[in-house]
Amino acid sequence: MAYEACPHSLGGWAPVQLVGTPGRCAGRVEVFYQGVWGTVCDDLWDLSAANIICRQLECGRAISAPGEAHFGEGSGKILLDNVHCRGHEQHLEQCSHAGWFSHNCGHQEDASVICSGDWPELRLVGGSGRCSGRVEVFHQGAWGTVCDDLWDLNEAEVVCRQLGCGQAVSALGKAHFGPGSGDIFLDNLQCAGVERHLGQCAHSGWSEHNCGHHEDASVICSGDWPELQLVGGSGRCSGRVEVLHQGAWGTVCDDLWDLNEAKVVCRQLGCGQAISSPGGAYFGPGSGDIFLDNLQCSGVERHLGQCAHSGWWEHNCGHHEDASVICSGTRSLSGRHFW
Incomplete structure (x- = not known):
């Protein structure tokens, strides 16, 4: 099917834009023709056509060519349908199509493009x-x-x-x-x-x-987890659990605290297996902030930050409820051995 040339003044090509996303390089395809912006139907729409849009907008290469109004339905005219590009075209209207305003689509079939360039920070x-x-x-x-x-x-x-x-x-x-x-x-x-x-x-x-x-x-x-330390025990692998958050160390409340949470702490610190998960400020009460409460781990997490909790600073505890851990990597505590 031969394409129709654009009757733009001075032989110009119909402008295109991508609409409905945070940046100019992804969105619903819209074309300006005879004084109005209109959409393109997704029949035959593929990466070859999307690449031409990305090239025309200087937005890098096409990553995806979604249809079915992926970025929301447009309004007004549907200008093009059955657009078929070979990939070498410089402008969309150089591709074959059904003719301007000729289509059998609704806006639920609006074509879209995702290019490699320009994304929100x-x-x-x-x-x-x-x-x-x-x-x-x-x-x-x-x-x-x-x-x-x-x-x-x-x-x-x-x-x-x-x-x-x-x-x-x-x-x-x-x-x-x-x-x-x-x-x-x-x-x-x-x-x-x-x-x-x-x-x-x-x-x-x-x-x-x-x-x-x-x-x-x-x-x-997974790339970022709160730093932990155990304080008040016989070494670095037993003690009161403290978390570094916003430049300060704070404690963890013992509500819902059990061996599942202790396993995660021991794993994160490289301290072997969890032996015990005492609460009630077993290694003495901390000071300052209580950062976390109602921590719930399954026990398989690699870092404490993977576990659900009430939110930073959200708690109903005092330091007499500070949570503690004893890991197998520490040997003695008051003459007892934990292996």
Whole structure:
């Protein structure tokens, strides 16, 4: 099928844009023709066509060519259908197509493109380091949060990958690391989990949400865990559990504390097997902050940061409830042996 040439003045080509994402290099394909912006149907849509869009926008190479209104449905005219490109074309309208305004589609079939360039900056706030915390996105000169609707490990995987923080360990909602302030930028994010950047995922649109900051989404990645120490025992492998957070050492409450949590502490410290998980400030009460309460581990985690808890500083304890651990890597305590 021969393509139709664009009747633009001075022989110009129809401009294209990508709409519905945090950046200019991913989104729903829209083409400007005869004074209006319109969409492209996903029939025959593939990476060859997507590559041409990315090349035309100077956005690198095409990573994906999703259909079915992946970045939301457009409105107005559907300008092109059955677009078939060989890959060498410099502009979309050089590809064969059904003719301008000729289609058998609805906007639920709008074509999209994800290119390799241009993604929003991310950070994680309120955790123990740069690889855990509340998800915040930089948009139009300000940092804002992400709502936890539909938030799961797929989205967390993308965040961890984008930040170079290893694998996603947990995808937390309900402002697990504390509520943010300012704008809530994104809601209903849906990632496949293989995307390299959060901007490759579908969402409701910038600032389109039905959330409050009590629903801010968070992530814990494998690349960053709170530093631990055991204090008051006979060596580094027994004592009161203390966690380094925001530059200070604090304790852990003994609510729900048992051998599962102790196993994780011993593993993280390279101290062998967990022998005992005493509570009640067994090695003496700490001072300063009580950072964690209601820790719940399965016992197989590599780091304490992989376990669920009430949130930083969220507790109903006193230091007389500080949690402790005795690992097999320490030999003696008051003349007793633990192996």
